[in-house]
Amino acid sequence: GQNIDQPTEMTATEGAIVQINCTYQTSGFNGLFWYQQHAGEAPTFLSYNVLDGLEEKGRFSSFLSRSKGYSYLLLKELQMKDSASYLCAVRDPYNTDKLIFGTGTRLQVFP
Amino acid sequence: NAGVTQTPKFRILKIGQSMTLQCTQDMNHNYMYWYRQDPGMGLKLIYYSVGAGITDKGEVPNGYNVSRSTTEDFPLRLELAAPSQTSVYFCASELGAGRTDTQYFGPGTRLTVL
Numbered sequence: 735g736q737n738i739d740q741p742t743e744m745t746a747t748e749g750a751i752v753q754i755n756c757t758y759q760t761s762g763f764n765g766l767f768w769y770q771q772h773a774g775e776a777p778t779f780l781s782y783n784v785l786d787g788l789e790e791k792g793r794f795s796s797f798l799s800r801s802k803g804y805s806y807l808l809l810k811e812l813q814m815k816d817s818a819s820y821l822c823a824v825r826d827p828y829n830t831d832k833l834i835f836g837t838g839t840r841l842q843v844f845p
Numbered sequence: 846n847a848g849v850t851q852t853p854k855f856r857i858l859k860i861g862q863s864m865t866l867q868c869t870q871d872m873n874h875n876y877m878y879w880y881r882q883d884p885g886m887g888l889k890l891i892y893y894s895v896g897a898g899i900t901d902k903g904e905v906p907n908g909y910n911v912s913r914s915t916t917e918d919f920p921l922r923l924e925l926a927a928p929s930q931t932s933v934y935f936c937a938s939e940l941g942a943g944r945t946d947t948q949y950f951g952p953g954t955r956l957t958v959l
Contacts, residue, residue: 738887742885764944765944765945767947775952775953776935776950776951776952776953777888777935777950778950779947779948779949782945782947784944784945821887821888823888825944827944830901831944832878832890832893832903833890833948835887835888835889836887837885837886837887838887
């Protein structure tokens with residue numbers, strides 16, 4: 735089957751670092767995406783990983799381990815505007831390369 | 846570029862009514878998708894299209910229909926609305942040139958069926 739697991743909710747303090755984990759079990763793997771979704775808005779693209787290792791983009795980094803079926807999104811120097819849901823999605827070649835989405839992690843940043 | 850646009854933004858339907866959710870993209874993308882997102886849940890794929898004239902079912906197609914007569918437009922039709930179709934509907938598009946392509950989402954349509 736296909737399964738993508740993320741924690742439902744996380745909280746953190748402004749200025750801190752938070753790590754959002756994602757584990758996946760899919761028939762195949764052609765890349766993993768992270769999206770940010772503010773309440774009442776559309777998801778927007780954050781990062782893409784297809785090879786093992788860390789991809790860094792400013793305050794956001796994403797890590798992938800294909801052997802472990804595991805990824806994380808690391809947010810540094812948290813700001814209030816980072817309060818949002820973070821969606822993990824896997825592209826599955828055995829599912830005509832469509833994206834399979836996790837249920838998302840709702841992050842609340844407190845002052 | 847407007848990107849992906851959706852109309853209407855909000856709609857309330859009575860059980861049994863029908864409606865069409867409109868989606869247009871101006872990025873000349875080949876692939877287009879319709880998702881629904883229920884509260885606290887992830888995105889579930891309803892239908893998708895890899896090009897004009899080609900559509901296929903996703904994970905939750907029952908109660909919906911689509912067409913893709915042009916590259917730009919991908920309307921979603923609800924024929925007999927049911928309360929279970931109360932959800933937020935997102936349309937997305939993707940260039941379709943390779944696996945690194947990301948999907949671009951429209952602002953969503955919030956539908957309530959009473």
